[in-house]
Amino acid sequence: MRAMTDTQQTTQQQVQWLHIDEDMAGQRIDNFLRTQLKGVPKSMIYRILRKGEVRVNKKRIKPDYKLQAGDEVRVPPVRVAPKTEGPNPNLNIVSQLDSRIVFEDDALIVVNKPAGMAVHGGSGLSFGLIEALRSLRGDDSLELVHRLDRETSGCLLVAKTRGVLRGLNAQLRDKDMKKIYVALVAGEWSKLDRAVKAPLKKQVLQSGERMVRVDGEGKASETRFKIRQRFAEGTLVQASPVTGRTHQIRVHSQAAGHPIAMDDKYGDEAFSHQMQQLGLSRLFLHAETLSFTHPKTQQWLTVSAPLDTELLSVLDKLTKI
Template sequence: MRAMNESTQDTHHQVRWLDIDADMAGQRIDNFLRTQLKGVPKSMIYRILRKGEVRVNKKRIKPDYKLQAGDQVRVPPVRVSAPTDLPNPNLAQVSQLTDRILYEDDYLLVVNKPAGMAVHGGSGISFGLIEALRSLRGSDTLELVHRLDRETSGCLLVAKKRSMLRLLNAQLREKQMKKIYLALVQGEWSKLDRAVTAPLRKQVLQSGERMVRVDGEGKPSETRFKIRQRFAEGTLVQASPVTGRTHQIRVHTQAAGHPIAMDDKYGDQEFSAAMRSLGLQRLFLHAETLSFYHPKSEDWTTVEAPLDAELVQVLDKLTKV
Protein backbone atom coordinates (compact mmCIF):
# COMPACT_ATOMS: atom_id res chain seq x y z
CA MET A 1 0.00 0.00 0.00
CA ARG A 2 1.41 3.38 -0.97
CA ALA A 3 0.27 6.68 0.51
CA MET A 4 0.41 9.96 -1.45
CA ASN A 5 -0.01 12.98 0.84
CA GLU A 6 -1.36 16.35 -0.26
CA SER A 7 0.82 17.93 2.41
CA THR A 8 4.04 17.13 4.21
CA GLN A 9 2.29 17.85 7.51
CA ASP A 10 0.87 15.22 9.85
CA THR A 11 -1.02 12.88 7.46
CA HIS A 12 -3.80 12.30 10.01
CA HIS A 13 -4.81 15.95 9.58
CA GLN A 14 -4.51 16.06 5.79
CA VAL A 15 -6.19 14.19 2.96
CA ARG A 16 -4.48 10.90 2.16
CA TRP A 17 -4.74 8.82 -0.99
CA LEU A 18 -4.01 5.14 -0.34
CA ASP A 19 -3.35 2.57 -3.05
CA ILE A 20 -4.67 -0.89 -2.17
CA ASP A 21 -2.45 -3.84 -3.04
CA ALA A 22 -3.34 -7.55 -3.17
CA ASP A 23 -2.37 -8.02 0.45
CA MET A 24 -4.99 -5.49 1.61
CA ALA A 25 -7.75 -6.61 -0.75
CA GLY A 26 -10.88 -8.27 0.57
CA GLN A 27 -11.31 -6.07 3.65
CA ARG A 28 -14.47 -4.08 4.26
CA ILE A 29 -13.80 -0.37 3.95
CA ASP A 30 -15.06 0.33 7.50
CA ASN A 31 -12.67 -2.24 8.98
CA PHE A 32 -9.84 -0.90 6.83
CA LEU A 33 -10.45 2.64 8.09
CA ARG A 34 -10.29 1.46 11.69
CA THR A 35 -6.73 0.26 11.09
CA GLN A 36 -5.79 3.51 9.35
CA LEU A 37 -7.48 5.85 11.83
CA LYS A 38 -6.49 4.38 15.17
CA GLY A 39 -8.00 6.34 18.04
CA VAL A 40 -10.93 7.58 15.96
CA PRO A 41 -14.35 6.52 17.36
CA LYS A 42 -16.30 4.08 15.22
CA SER A 43 -19.18 6.55 15.14
CA MET A 44 -16.93 9.08 13.37
CA ILE A 45 -15.75 6.48 10.86
CA TYR A 46 -19.34 5.70 9.90
CA ARG A 47 -20.12 9.42 9.80
CA ILE A 48 -17.37 10.23 7.27
CA LEU A 49 -18.47 7.23 5.19
CA ARG A 50 -22.09 8.33 5.28
CA LYS A 51 -21.21 11.92 4.32
CA GLY A 52 -19.14 10.73 1.35
CA GLU A 53 -15.85 12.09 2.71
CA VAL A 54 -14.27 8.68 2.05
CA ARG A 55 -14.01 7.87 -1.64
CA VAL A 56 -12.86 4.76 -3.50
CA ASN A 57 -11.75 5.47 -7.04
CA LYS A 58 -13.35 8.92 -6.58
CA LYS A 59 -16.78 7.38 -5.88
CA ARG A 60 -18.90 7.23 -2.73
CA ILE A 61 -19.11 3.79 -1.16
CA LYS A 62 -21.04 2.03 1.59
CA PRO A 63 -19.44 0.71 4.82
CA ASP A 64 -19.67 -2.90 3.61
CA TYR A 65 -17.76 -2.24 0.37
CA LYS A 66 -14.92 -4.78 0.00
CA LEU A 67 -11.63 -3.33 -1.19
CA GLN A 68 -10.04 -4.66 -4.37
CA ALA A 69 -6.43 -4.64 -5.50
CA GLY A 70 -5.80 -1.44 -7.45
CA ASP A 71 -8.42 0.61 -5.60
CA GLN A 72 -7.44 4.12 -4.55
CA VAL A 73 -8.94 5.25 -1.25
CA ARG A 74 -9.36 8.86 -0.20
CA VAL A 75 -9.06 9.21 3.58
CA PRO A 76 -10.21 12.64 4.79
CA PRO A 77 -8.51 14.67 7.54
CA VAL A 78 -9.70 13.65 11.01
CA ARG A 79 -8.63 14.27 14.57
CA VAL A 80 -6.73 11.21 15.76
CA SER A 81 -5.89 10.43 19.36
CA ALA A 82 -2.26 9.89 20.12
CA PRO A 83 -1.37 6.18 19.87
CA THR A 84 -1.28 4.44 23.21
CA ASP A 85 1.52 2.18 24.37
CA LEU A 86 0.87 -1.53 24.64
CA PRO A 87 -0.20 -2.65 28.12
CA ASN A 88 2.35 -3.97 30.60
CA PRO A 89 2.58 -7.77 30.06
CA ASN A 90 2.75 -8.21 33.84
CA LEU A 91 -0.74 -6.81 34.38
CA ALA A 92 -3.10 -9.50 35.70
CA GLN A 93 -5.56 -8.99 32.83
CA VAL A 94 -2.75 -9.45 30.33
CA SER A 95 -0.75 -12.27 31.94
CA GLN A 96 -3.87 -14.42 32.43
CA LEU A 97 -4.18 -14.78 28.67
CA THR A 98 -1.11 -17.03 28.61
CA ASP A 99 -3.12 -19.77 30.31
CA ARG A 100 -6.08 -19.21 27.98
CA ILE A 101 -4.26 -20.02 24.73
CA LEU A 102 -6.10 -23.06 23.34
CA TYR A 103 -4.04 -23.61 20.19
CA GLU A 104 -0.95 -21.98 18.71
CA ASP A 105 1.50 -22.54 15.87
CA ASP A 106 3.68 -20.36 13.64
CA TYR A 107 0.70 -19.02 11.70
CA LEU A 108 -2.20 -18.48 14.09
CA LEU A 109 -3.50 -18.92 17.60
CA VAL A 110 -6.87 -19.45 19.26
CA VAL A 111 -7.50 -17.91 22.66
CA ASN A 112 -10.35 -18.48 25.10
CA LYS A 113 -11.37 -14.83 25.44
CA PRO A 114 -12.46 -13.88 28.95
CA ALA A 115 -15.91 -12.34 29.39
CA GLY A 116 -15.69 -8.61 30.06
CA MET A 117 -12.59 -8.04 27.93
CA ALA A 118 -13.06 -6.10 24.69
CA VAL A 119 -11.34 -7.56 21.64
CA HIS A 120 -9.57 -4.24 20.96
CA GLY A 121 -9.07 -0.86 22.61
CA GLY A 122 -10.90 2.34 21.77
CA SER A 123 -14.02 4.26 22.85
CA GLY A 124 -12.70 4.80 26.36
CA ILE A 125 -11.05 1.35 26.63
CA SER A 126 -7.28 1.66 27.12
CA PHE A 127 -6.55 -1.77 25.66
CA GLY A 128 -8.29 -4.92 24.52
CA LEU A 129 -7.39 -8.55 23.96
CA ILE A 130 -5.44 -7.97 20.75
CA GLU A 131 -3.25 -5.28 22.35
CA ALA A 132 -2.69 -7.57 25.33
CA LEU A 133 -1.62 -10.44 23.06
CA ARG A 134 0.74 -8.16 21.13
CA SER A 135 2.29 -7.14 24.43
CA LEU A 136 2.69 -10.76 25.56
CA ARG A 137 4.19 -11.87 22.25
CA GLY A 138 6.25 -8.72 21.69
CA SER A 139 4.79 -8.48 18.20
CA ASP A 140 2.51 -5.97 16.48
CA THR A 141 1.75 -8.30 13.55
CA LEU A 142 -1.05 -10.16 15.37
CA GLU A 143 -4.48 -9.43 13.87
CA LEU A 144 -8.03 -10.43 14.80
CA VAL A 145 -9.66 -12.74 12.26
CA HIS A 146 -13.13 -12.13 13.72
CA ARG A 147 -14.67 -10.55 16.83
CA LEU A 148 -16.65 -11.46 19.91
CA ASP A 149 -18.83 -9.15 21.96
CA ARG A 150 -17.12 -7.82 25.05
CA GLU A 151 -19.52 -9.78 27.27
CA THR A 152 -18.99 -13.08 25.38
CA SER A 153 -16.28 -15.61 26.21
CA GLY A 154 -14.74 -18.38 24.13
CA CYS A 155 -12.82 -19.18 20.96
CA LEU A 156 -11.25 -16.20 19.23
CA LEU A 157 -8.98 -16.70 16.21
CA VAL A 158 -5.90 -14.51 15.73
CA ALA A 159 -3.63 -14.51 12.68
CA LYS A 160 0.13 -14.04 13.06
CA LYS A 161 0.73 -12.96 9.48
CA ARG A 162 -1.14 -10.74 7.05
CA SER A 163 -1.20 -13.56 4.47
CA MET A 164 -2.87 -15.87 7.01
CA LEU A 165 -5.41 -13.17 7.88
CA ARG A 166 -6.41 -12.86 4.23
CA LEU A 167 -6.92 -16.61 3.83
CA LEU A 168 -8.89 -16.97 7.05
CA ASN A 169 -11.05 -13.95 6.22
CA ALA A 170 -11.86 -15.62 2.91
CA GLN A 171 -13.18 -18.65 4.81
CA LEU A 172 -15.44 -16.36 6.81
CA ARG A 173 -16.79 -14.70 3.68
CA GLU A 174 -17.42 -18.07 2.03
CA LYS A 175 -19.09 -19.45 5.20
CA GLN A 176 -16.54 -22.27 5.49
CA MET A 177 -15.67 -21.49 9.11
CA LYS A 178 -17.98 -23.15 11.65
CA LYS A 179 -18.77 -21.72 15.09
CA ILE A 180 -20.78 -23.24 17.92
CA TYR A 181 -21.93 -21.16 20.87
CA LEU A 182 -23.61 -22.16 24.12
CA ALA A 183 -26.31 -19.93 25.59
CA LEU A 184 -28.56 -20.26 28.62
CA VAL A 185 -31.94 -18.88 27.57
CA GLN A 186 -35.25 -18.18 29.22
CA GLY A 187 -38.10 -20.66 29.00
CA GLU A 188 -38.57 -23.98 27.24
CA TRP A 189 -36.99 -23.94 23.79
CA SER A 190 -39.12 -25.90 21.32
CA LYS A 191 -37.57 -28.73 19.30
CA LEU A 192 -39.36 -27.26 16.30
CA ASP A 193 -37.34 -24.04 16.52
CA ARG A 194 -34.29 -25.37 14.70
CA ALA A 195 -33.45 -22.09 12.98
CA VAL A 196 -34.20 -18.40 13.29
CA THR A 197 -33.98 -16.39 10.06
CA ALA A 198 -35.15 -12.96 11.18
CA PRO A 199 -33.42 -10.18 9.16
CA LEU A 200 -31.35 -7.83 11.32
CA ARG A 201 -30.69 -4.12 11.09
CA LYS A 202 -27.89 -2.40 13.01
CA GLN A 203 -28.05 1.09 14.38
CA VAL A 204 -24.96 2.90 15.64
CA LEU A 205 -25.91 5.46 18.26
CA GLN A 206 -24.09 8.79 18.59
CA SER A 207 -22.24 7.33 21.56
CA GLY A 208 -20.85 4.63 19.29
CA GLU A 209 -22.97 1.95 20.97
CA ARG A 210 -24.39 -0.63 18.58
CA MET A 211 -28.00 -1.78 18.83
CA VAL A 212 -29.60 -4.37 16.56
CA ARG A 213 -33.25 -5.12 15.91
CA VAL A 214 -35.34 -7.39 13.73
CA ASP A 215 -36.36 -5.41 10.67
CA GLY A 216 -37.91 -6.55 7.40
CA GLU A 217 -35.50 -4.27 5.56
CA GLY A 218 -32.48 -5.57 7.51
CA LYS A 219 -29.79 -7.95 6.31
CA PRO A 220 -30.65 -11.65 5.85
CA SER A 221 -29.54 -13.53 8.96
CA GLU A 222 -29.72 -17.14 10.09
CA THR A 223 -28.85 -18.97 13.29
CA ARG A 224 -29.40 -22.71 13.77
CA PHE A 225 -30.24 -24.05 17.21
CA LYS A 226 -30.12 -27.36 19.06
CA ILE A 227 -31.17 -28.13 22.60
CA ARG A 228 -28.20 -29.15 24.71
CA GLN A 229 -29.98 -29.50 28.06
CA ARG A 230 -33.42 -28.63 29.43
CA PHE A 231 -33.78 -27.19 32.91
CA ALA A 232 -36.81 -26.19 34.95
CA GLU A 233 -35.40 -22.65 35.00
CA GLY A 234 -34.47 -22.35 31.31
CA THR A 235 -32.75 -24.11 28.39
CA LEU A 236 -29.10 -24.53 27.46
CA VAL A 237 -29.02 -24.23 23.67
CA GLN A 238 -26.35 -24.69 21.05
CA ALA A 239 -26.31 -21.85 18.53
CA SER A 240 -24.57 -22.05 15.16
CA PRO A 241 -24.62 -18.76 13.23
CA VAL A 242 -24.75 -19.17 9.45
CA THR A 243 -24.31 -15.44 8.91
CA GLY A 244 -22.16 -13.20 11.08
CA ARG A 245 -24.25 -10.16 11.98
CA THR A 246 -23.59 -7.97 15.02
CA HIS A 247 -25.31 -9.37 18.16
CA GLN A 248 -26.93 -11.99 15.94
CA ILE A 249 -27.40 -14.80 18.49
CA ARG A 250 -28.52 -12.38 21.19
CA VAL A 251 -31.20 -10.80 18.99
CA HIS A 252 -32.32 -14.09 17.41
CA THR A 253 -32.89 -15.71 20.81
CA GLN A 254 -34.82 -12.62 21.87
CA ALA A 255 -36.88 -12.78 18.67
CA ALA A 256 -37.71 -16.41 19.43
CA GLY A 257 -39.00 -15.39 22.85
CA HIS A 258 -36.04 -16.87 24.73
CA PRO A 259 -33.54 -14.12 25.61
CA ILE A 260 -30.12 -15.00 27.02
CA ALA A 261 -29.46 -14.81 30.74
CA MET A 262 -27.86 -11.55 31.92
CA ASP A 263 -28.14 -9.82 28.54
CA ASP A 264 -28.30 -6.14 29.48
CA LYS A 265 -29.36 -5.06 25.95
CA TYR A 266 -31.78 -7.72 24.78
CA GLY A 267 -32.55 -9.75 27.89
CA ASP A 268 -35.42 -10.20 30.34
CA GLN A 269 -34.82 -8.51 33.70
CA GLU A 270 -36.78 -11.07 35.74
CA PHE A 271 -34.97 -14.06 34.21
CA SER A 272 -31.59 -12.34 34.61
CA ALA A 273 -32.37 -11.53 38.25
CA ALA A 274 -33.17 -15.21 38.91
CA MET A 275 -29.88 -16.31 37.36
CA ARG A 276 -28.01 -13.59 39.25
CA SER A 277 -29.35 -15.04 42.49
CA LEU A 278 -27.61 -18.29 41.52
CA GLY A 279 -24.28 -16.53 41.11
CA LEU A 280 -24.29 -15.54 37.43
CA GLN A 281 -22.53 -12.19 36.98
CA ARG A 282 -22.11 -12.12 33.19
CA LEU A 283 -23.83 -12.79 29.88
CA PHE A 284 -24.30 -16.56 29.48
CA LEU A 285 -22.98 -16.75 25.92
CA HIS A 286 -19.83 -18.76 25.18
CA ALA A 287 -18.10 -19.52 21.87
CA GLU A 288 -17.51 -23.19 22.58
CA THR A 289 -16.13 -24.52 19.28
CA LEU A 290 -14.35 -23.04 16.27
CA SER A 291 -13.61 -25.13 13.16
CA PHE A 292 -11.72 -24.03 10.06
CA TYR A 293 -9.32 -25.16 7.34
CA HIS A 294 -5.78 -24.43 8.45
CA PRO A 295 -4.38 -22.08 5.77
CA LYS A 296 -0.98 -23.81 5.76
CA SER A 297 -1.72 -27.53 6.21
CA GLU A 298 -5.26 -27.32 4.76
CA ASP A 299 -6.35 -29.72 7.52
CA TRP A 300 -9.80 -29.30 9.06
CA THR A 301 -8.99 -27.93 12.52
CA THR A 302 -11.37 -27.82 15.49
CA VAL A 303 -10.62 -26.00 18.74
CA GLU A 304 -12.86 -26.16 21.81
CA ALA A 305 -12.99 -23.73 24.74
CA PRO A 306 -14.24 -25.18 28.03
CA LEU A 307 -16.90 -23.28 29.93
CA ASP A 308 -15.57 -20.98 32.64
CA ALA A 309 -16.06 -22.19 36.20
CA GLU A 310 -18.72 -19.56 36.90
CA LEU A 311 -20.93 -20.87 34.09
CA VAL A 312 -20.44 -24.50 35.12
CA GLN A 313 -21.38 -23.67 38.71
CA VAL A 314 -24.59 -21.95 37.60
CA LEU A 315 -25.59 -24.96 35.47
CA ASP A 316 -24.93 -27.27 38.41
CA LYS A 317 -27.50 -25.31 40.45
CA LEU A 318 -30.24 -25.70 37.84
CA THR A 319 -32.80 -28.51 37.85
CA LYS A 320 -32.50 -30.88 34.87
CA VAL A 321 -35.76 -32.04 33.28
Protein backbone atom coordinates in the same frame (compact mmCIF):
# COMPACT_ATOMS: atom_id res chain seq x y z
CA MET B 1 5.95 -2.89 2.01
CA ARG B 2 7.48 0.27 3.42
CA ALA B 3 6.30 1.15 6.92
CA MET B 4 5.68 4.62 8.31
CA THR B 5 8.32 5.98 10.68
CA ASP B 6 7.46 7.25 14.18
CA THR B 7 7.83 10.82 12.91
CA GLN B 8 5.41 10.19 10.07
CA GLN B 9 2.96 8.64 12.48
CA THR B 10 2.91 11.87 14.47
CA THR B 11 2.66 14.26 11.51
CA GLN B 12 2.93 12.98 7.97
CA GLN B 13 3.87 16.07 5.93
CA GLN B 14 4.68 14.50 2.57
CA VAL B 15 2.89 12.35 0.03
CA GLN B 16 3.62 8.64 0.42
CA TRP B 17 3.72 6.04 -2.34
CA LEU B 18 3.14 2.55 -0.95
CA HIS B 19 3.80 -0.59 -2.98
CA ILE B 20 1.34 -3.48 -2.46
CA ASP B 21 2.87 -6.94 -2.28
CA GLU B 22 1.20 -10.36 -2.42
CA ASP B 23 0.66 -10.44 1.33
CA MET B 24 -1.32 -7.17 1.31
CA ALA B 25 -3.38 -7.89 -1.82
CA GLY B 26 -7.10 -8.61 -1.61
CA GLN B 27 -8.08 -6.15 1.11
CA ARG B 28 -10.27 -3.09 0.61
CA ILE B 29 -8.50 0.25 0.26
CA ASP B 30 -10.45 1.77 3.19
CA ASN B 31 -9.39 -1.06 5.52
CA PHE B 32 -5.81 -0.80 4.25
CA LEU B 33 -5.71 2.93 5.04
CA ARG B 34 -7.14 2.39 8.52
CA THR B 35 -4.25 0.00 9.19
CA GLN B 36 -1.63 2.37 7.76
CA LEU B 37 -3.00 5.59 9.22
CA LYS B 38 -3.56 4.51 12.81
CA GLY B 39 -4.86 7.45 14.81
CA VAL B 40 -6.65 9.00 11.84
CA PRO B 41 -10.47 9.12 12.26
CA LYS B 42 -12.49 6.97 9.86
CA SER B 43 -14.34 10.11 8.73
CA MET B 44 -11.06 11.63 7.50
CA ILE B 45 -10.09 8.43 5.68
CA TYR B 46 -13.38 8.38 3.79
CA ARG B 47 -13.10 12.10 3.10
CA ILE B 48 -9.69 11.81 1.42
CA LEU B 49 -11.00 8.83 -0.57
CA ARG B 50 -14.11 10.72 -1.63
CA LYS B 51 -12.10 13.80 -2.65
CA GLY B 52 -9.75 11.66 -4.77
CA GLU B 53 -6.67 12.46 -2.70
CA VAL B 54 -5.92 8.74 -2.44
CA ARG B 55 -4.91 7.26 -5.79
CA VAL B 56 -4.11 3.73 -6.88
CA ASN B 57 -1.88 3.54 -9.95
CA LYS B 58 -2.58 7.28 -10.34
CA LYS B 59 -6.34 6.73 -10.63
CA ARG B 60 -9.22 7.64 -8.31
CA ILE B 61 -10.80 4.66 -6.58
CA LYS B 62 -13.84 3.95 -4.40
CA PRO B 63 -13.62 2.82 -0.75
CA ASP B 64 -14.52 -0.76 -1.70
CA TYR B 65 -11.69 -1.10 -4.23
CA LYS B 66 -9.72 -4.29 -3.55
CA LEU B 67 -5.97 -3.91 -3.73
CA GLN B 68 -3.94 -6.08 -6.10
CA ALA B 69 -0.32 -7.13 -5.94
CA GLY B 70 1.80 -4.54 -7.72
CA ASP B 71 -0.54 -1.61 -7.02
CA GLU B 72 1.03 1.72 -6.12
CA VAL B 73 -1.03 3.63 -3.55
CA ARG B 74 -0.72 7.39 -3.15
CA VAL B 75 -1.43 8.53 0.41
CA PRO B 76 -1.78 12.32 0.85
CA PRO B 77 -0.32 14.28 3.79
CA VAL B 78 -2.45 13.76 6.90
CA ARG B 79 -2.10 14.48 10.59
CA VAL B 80 -1.93 11.32 12.63
CA ALA B 81 -2.29 10.99 16.39
CA PRO B 82 0.98 10.13 18.13
CA LYS B 83 1.52 6.42 18.59
CA THR B 84 0.22 5.31 21.98
CA GLU B 85 1.85 2.79 24.26
CA GLY B 86 0.18 -0.60 24.54
CA PRO B 87 -0.95 -1.98 27.91
CA ASN B 88 1.72 -3.17 30.31
CA PRO B 89 2.23 -6.90 29.63
CA ASN B 90 2.69 -7.42 33.38
CA LEU B 91 -0.88 -6.37 34.18
CA ASN B 92 -2.83 -9.37 35.50
CA ILE B 93 -5.58 -9.05 32.90
CA VAL B 94 -2.92 -9.06 30.16
CA SER B 95 -0.55 -11.72 31.50
CA GLN B 96 -3.45 -14.12 32.16
CA LEU B 97 -4.29 -14.23 28.45
CA ASP B 98 -1.38 -16.63 27.91
CA SER B 99 -3.15 -19.27 29.99
CA ARG B 100 -6.33 -18.79 27.96
CA ILE B 101 -4.76 -19.64 24.60
CA VAL B 102 -6.33 -22.91 23.44
CA PHE B 103 -4.46 -23.23 20.12
CA GLU B 104 -1.44 -21.59 18.51
CA ASP B 105 0.93 -22.21 15.63
CA ASP B 106 2.97 -20.03 13.27
CA ALA B 107 -0.17 -18.79 11.48
CA LEU B 108 -2.85 -18.10 14.07
CA ILE B 109 -3.96 -18.01 17.69
CA VAL B 110 -7.27 -19.07 19.22
CA VAL B 111 -7.83 -17.54 22.64
CA ASN B 112 -10.64 -18.24 25.10
CA LYS B 113 -11.74 -14.62 25.55
CA PRO B 114 -12.88 -13.84 29.09
CA ALA B 115 -16.35 -12.37 29.56
CA GLY B 116 -16.27 -8.63 30.21
CA MET B 117 -13.20 -7.96 28.06
CA ALA B 118 -13.73 -6.04 24.82
CA VAL B 119 -11.99 -7.40 21.75
CA HIS B 120 -10.40 -3.99 21.03
CA GLY B 121 -10.01 -0.58 22.64
CA GLY B 122 -12.18 2.46 21.95
CA SER B 123 -15.40 3.98 23.32
CA GLY B 124 -13.66 4.92 26.54
CA LEU B 125 -11.56 1.73 26.79
CA SER B 126 -7.79 2.22 26.70
CA PHE B 127 -7.26 -1.30 25.36
CA GLY B 128 -8.99 -4.57 24.52
CA LEU B 129 -7.93 -8.15 23.94
CA ILE B 130 -6.10 -7.54 20.67
CA GLU B 131 -4.03 -4.67 22.11
CA ALA B 132 -3.29 -6.78 25.19
CA LEU B 133 -2.22 -9.74 23.07
CA ARG B 134 0.03 -7.54 20.91
CA SER B 135 1.66 -6.15 24.05
CA LEU B 136 2.06 -9.60 25.56
CA ARG B 137 3.71 -10.98 22.42
CA GLY B 138 5.48 -7.80 21.33
CA ASP B 139 3.91 -8.25 17.90
CA ASP B 140 1.87 -5.43 16.31
CA SER B 141 1.04 -7.57 13.27
CA LEU B 142 -1.57 -9.63 15.16
CA GLU B 143 -5.09 -8.96 13.79
CA LEU B 144 -8.61 -10.00 14.82
CA VAL B 145 -10.29 -12.33 12.34
CA HIS B 146 -13.76 -11.77 13.83
CA ARG B 147 -15.33 -10.28 16.95
CA LEU B 148 -17.24 -11.32 20.04
CA ASP B 149 -19.49 -9.13 22.17
CA ARG B 150 -17.75 -7.80 25.25
CA GLU B 151 -20.11 -9.86 27.47
CA THR B 152 -19.48 -13.12 25.53
CA SER B 153 -16.65 -15.52 26.34
CA GLY B 154 -15.02 -18.18 24.18
CA CYS B 155 -13.10 -18.87 20.99
CA LEU B 156 -11.66 -15.77 19.34
CA LEU B 157 -9.48 -16.19 16.27
CA VAL B 158 -6.39 -14.02 15.72
CA ALA B 159 -4.22 -14.04 12.57
CA LYS B 160 -0.45 -13.58 12.69
CA THR B 161 -0.01 -12.37 9.10
CA ARG B 162 -2.01 -10.41 6.57
CA GLY B 163 -2.15 -13.40 4.22
CA VAL B 164 -3.63 -15.65 6.93
CA LEU B 165 -6.13 -12.93 7.85
CA ARG B 166 -7.24 -12.63 4.23
CA GLY B 167 -7.74 -16.39 3.90
CA LEU B 168 -9.75 -16.67 7.11
CA ASN B 169 -11.86 -13.63 6.24
CA ALA B 170 -12.72 -15.31 2.93
CA GLN B 171 -13.96 -18.38 4.83
CA LEU B 172 -16.14 -16.16 7.00
CA ARG B 173 -17.51 -14.36 3.96
CA ASP B 174 -18.26 -17.63 2.16
CA LYS B 175 -19.81 -19.14 5.32
CA ASP B 176 -17.20 -21.93 5.35
CA MET B 177 -16.25 -21.30 8.98
CA LYS B 178 -18.46 -23.07 11.53
CA LYS B 179 -19.18 -21.62 14.98
CA ILE B 180 -20.95 -23.27 17.88
CA TYR B 181 -22.10 -21.28 20.91
CA VAL B 182 -23.65 -22.48 24.16
CA ALA B 183 -26.34 -20.43 25.90
CA LEU B 184 -28.61 -20.85 28.92
CA VAL B 185 -32.04 -19.51 28.01
CA ALA B 186 -35.34 -18.99 29.78
CA GLY B 187 -38.21 -21.43 29.39
CA GLU B 188 -38.61 -24.79 27.70
CA TRP B 189 -37.18 -24.63 24.18
CA SER B 190 -39.31 -26.60 21.72
CA LYS B 191 -37.74 -29.37 19.65
CA LEU B 192 -39.60 -27.87 16.68
CA ASP B 193 -37.69 -24.58 16.91
CA ARG B 194 -34.59 -25.75 15.09
CA ALA B 195 -33.85 -22.42 13.41
CA VAL B 196 -34.72 -18.77 13.78
CA LYS B 197 -34.81 -16.80 10.54
CA ALA B 198 -35.53 -13.20 11.44
CA PRO B 199 -34.09 -10.11 9.70
CA LEU B 200 -32.11 -7.88 12.04
CA LYS B 201 -31.69 -4.12 11.99
CA LYS B 202 -29.27 -2.05 14.05
CA GLN B 203 -30.28 1.17 15.74
CA VAL B 204 -28.49 3.68 17.93
CA LEU B 205 -30.42 5.10 20.87
CA GLN B 206 -30.19 8.75 21.94
CA SER B 207 -27.84 7.65 24.70
CA GLY B 208 -25.48 6.26 22.04
CA GLU B 209 -26.20 2.67 23.04
CA ARG B 210 -26.30 0.24 20.13
CA MET B 211 -29.31 -2.06 19.93
CA VAL B 212 -30.57 -4.61 17.40
CA ARG B 213 -34.17 -5.55 16.70
CA VAL B 214 -36.12 -7.88 14.45
CA ASP B 215 -37.29 -5.76 11.52
CA GLY B 216 -38.65 -6.66 8.10
CA GLU B 217 -36.33 -4.05 6.60
CA GLY B 218 -33.28 -5.50 8.34
CA LYS B 219 -30.60 -7.84 7.00
CA ALA B 220 -31.43 -11.52 6.46
CA SER B 221 -30.23 -13.51 9.48
CA GLU B 222 -30.38 -17.14 10.56
CA THR B 223 -29.36 -19.05 13.69
CA ARG B 224 -29.76 -22.80 14.10
CA PHE B 225 -30.52 -24.13 17.57
CA LYS B 226 -30.22 -27.52 19.22
CA ILE B 227 -31.22 -28.54 22.74
CA ARG B 228 -28.26 -29.63 24.90
CA GLN B 229 -30.03 -30.14 28.23
CA ARG B 230 -33.43 -29.33 29.68
CA PHE B 231 -33.69 -27.99 33.21
CA ALA B 232 -36.66 -27.11 35.36
CA GLU B 233 -35.35 -23.54 35.39
CA GLY B 234 -34.52 -23.15 31.67
CA THR B 235 -32.78 -24.78 28.69
CA LEU B 236 -29.13 -25.14 27.73
CA VAL B 237 -29.00 -24.73 23.94
CA GLN B 238 -26.41 -24.95 21.22
CA ALA B 239 -26.56 -22.05 18.76
CA SER B 240 -24.91 -22.08 15.32
CA PRO B 241 -25.11 -18.74 13.50
CA VAL B 242 -25.39 -19.07 9.72
CA THR B 243 -24.98 -15.31 9.31
CA GLY B 244 -22.86 -13.05 11.49
CA ARG B 245 -24.97 -10.08 12.53
CA THR B 246 -24.39 -7.95 15.61
CA HIS B 247 -26.00 -9.51 18.74
CA GLN B 248 -27.57 -12.13 16.44
CA ILE B 249 -27.84 -15.07 18.87
CA ARG B 250 -29.05 -12.82 21.68
CA VAL B 251 -31.81 -11.22 19.60
CA HIS B 252 -32.85 -14.47 17.91
CA SER B 253 -33.13 -16.15 21.32
CA GLN B 254 -35.29 -13.28 22.51
CA ALA B 255 -37.40 -13.46 19.33
CA ALA B 256 -38.01 -17.17 19.96
CA GLY B 257 -39.32 -16.29 23.43
CA HIS B 258 -36.26 -17.62 25.25
CA PRO B 259 -33.91 -14.75 26.20
CA ILE B 260 -30.41 -15.58 27.44
CA ALA B 261 -29.62 -15.49 31.15
CA MET B 262 -28.14 -12.19 32.40
CA ASP B 263 -28.60 -10.39 29.08
CA ASP B 264 -28.86 -6.73 30.08
CA LYS B 265 -30.07 -5.67 26.63
CA TYR B 266 -32.46 -8.41 25.49
CA GLY B 267 -33.00 -10.53 28.59
CA ASP B 268 -35.83 -11.35 30.97
CA GLU B 269 -35.37 -9.61 34.32
CA ALA B 270 -37.04 -12.31 36.41
CA PHE B 271 -35.07 -15.17 34.81
CA SER B 272 -31.80 -13.26 35.09
CA HIS B 273 -32.48 -12.51 38.75
CA GLN B 274 -33.16 -16.21 39.38
CA MET B 275 -29.82 -17.17 37.77
CA GLN B 276 -28.05 -14.38 39.63
CA GLN B 277 -29.24 -15.95 42.89
CA LEU B 278 -27.41 -19.12 41.78
CA GLY B 279 -24.15 -17.21 41.32
CA LEU B 280 -24.33 -16.06 37.69
CA SER B 281 -22.84 -12.58 37.28
CA ARG B 282 -22.37 -12.49 33.48
CA LEU B 283 -24.13 -13.22 30.20
CA PHE B 284 -24.48 -16.99 29.77
CA LEU B 285 -23.26 -17.07 26.16
CA HIS B 286 -20.03 -18.86 25.28
CA ALA B 287 -18.35 -19.39 21.89
CA GLU B 288 -17.51 -23.03 22.45
CA THR B 289 -16.15 -24.25 19.10
CA LEU B 290 -14.58 -22.89 15.91
CA SER B 291 -14.08 -25.12 12.85
CA PHE B 292 -12.31 -23.96 9.68
CA THR B 293 -9.76 -24.89 7.04
CA HIS B 294 -6.27 -24.00 8.23
CA PRO B 295 -5.03 -21.37 5.73
CA LYS B 296 -1.55 -22.91 5.52
CA THR B 297 -1.98 -26.66 5.96
CA GLN B 298 -5.41 -26.77 4.28
CA GLN B 299 -6.50 -29.25 6.96
CA TRP B 300 -9.92 -28.98 8.62
CA LEU B 301 -9.31 -27.75 12.17
CA THR B 302 -11.70 -27.72 15.13
CA VAL B 303 -10.76 -25.81 18.28
CA SER B 304 -12.82 -25.72 21.48
CA ALA B 305 -12.76 -23.52 24.58
CA PRO B 306 -14.07 -24.96 27.86
CA LEU B 307 -16.84 -23.26 29.83
CA ASP B 308 -15.56 -21.07 32.66
CA THR B 309 -15.92 -22.29 36.25
CA GLU B 310 -18.76 -19.85 36.95
CA LEU B 311 -20.91 -21.21 34.12
CA LEU B 312 -20.25 -24.83 35.09
CA SER B 313 -21.11 -24.03 38.69
CA VAL B 314 -24.48 -22.55 37.72
CA LEU B 315 -25.32 -25.58 35.55
CA ASP B 316 -24.52 -27.89 38.48
CA LYS B 317 -27.13 -26.09 40.59
CA LEU B 318 -29.95 -26.51 38.03
CA THR B 319 -32.47 -29.34 38.09
CA LYS B 320 -32.21 -31.67 35.09
CA ILE B 321 -35.42 -32.99 33.55
